[in-house]
Amino acid sequence: MGPSGEQVGIVRIEEALRLAADADLDLVEVAPEAKPPVARLMDYGKFKYESAMKARDARRNQANTQLKEIRFRLKIDDHDFETKKGHVVRFLEGGDKVKVMIMFRGREQSRPEMGARLLQRLAEDIAEYGTVESQPRLDGRNMTMVIGPLKKKTQAKSEQRRRREAREAEAAEAEKPTAE
Structure with missing residues (x-):
């Protein structure tokens, strides 16, 4: 597979490595059990970073019930x-x-x-x-x-956060000096 997800077809390993080197990308094996094995051209560092960010966001949005x-x-x-x-x-x-x-x-x-x-x-x-x-x-x-x-x-946490932010905004508004 190419860098944007398009099908390149069956390519020899040497040719795939040359394509990856020319495009300054990495050759990553996606499905090793498939016949023939499927590999993809991608920037592996960018892929790892994006997957770590997704995992962090998922953890942040996860409900921690006490x-x-x-x-x-x-x-x-x-x-x-x-x-x-x-x-x-x-x-x-x-x-x-x-x-x-x-x-x-x-x-x-x-x-x-x-x-x-x-x-x-x-x-x-x-x-x-x-x-x-x-x-x-x-x-x-x-x-x-x-x-x-x-x-x-x-839902409960976001509602609680919204209420707290509204209270803080009201408090900040009340503390603001008025120009008379």
Whole structure:
């Protein structure tokens, strides 16, 4: 194959090496198992650089989901529940998974159904932000449940970045001295 991808046809190795030297390019074997093997004329350094840049961009755009953890007590007050629910919503909007844990103490351990009811209430309250990925289960003295976000992480992160940039622009605008 030629440098721009056009088919050159079946060429002897010596001829292909001469074409590569004349064009100041490299001869790279693309498909060694093919009969006859397929080679391409290209600038190999440029090819390596472009593929490294593509890989870097792919890593940058990849969603790195974290697992955040929120702990509840069985006898939590309504306002405290709402506050912690707000934290869970914020994590889900940020695109992160949330591990919700209820810690049982003393005689509370004999009432795991109350913990399951509390986790079910939380799951119903945040249904528009996330879904339950693992149902409540008892692990020793703790009951855990994992909730995952509804939106894709990249959408959530870009939306969060857009909001932050808008806030920073407003702050910069407010700090700017006005000419009177």
